[in-house]
Amino acid sequence: MNKFLIIVLLASITGCALDVDVKNDKNAIALHKLEVSLATDQQYKNDAYYASEEYQMAKHANQFIAKAYGRE
Numbered sequence: 001m002n003k004f005l006i007i008v009l010l011a012s013i014t015g016c017a018l019d020v021d022v023k024n025d026k027n028a029i030a031l032h033k034l035e036v037s038l039a040t041d042q043q044y045k046n047d048a049y050y051a052s053e054e055y056q057m058a059k060h061a062n063q064f065i066a067k068a069y070g071r072e
Contacts, residue, residue, distance in 0.1 A: 049055055
């Protein structure tokens with residue numbers, strides 16, 4: 001309902017509700033693509049860290065300490 005009112009209001013200013021709706025859709029698609037891109041970049045960073053030697057050594061050390069204190 002709010003989207004319809006905004007379109008009607010903007011249509012009176014711009015002269016064409018269809019143009020406004022198309023622009024809104026394009027902006028929403030661009031925002032979604034950006035969000036997906038950022039999430040994908042973060043996932044690649046996470047995957048690279050978990051595959052790293054640093055992570056494997058830390059994991060091994062944490063397991064050793066947990067066994068030593070009986071928290072296995």
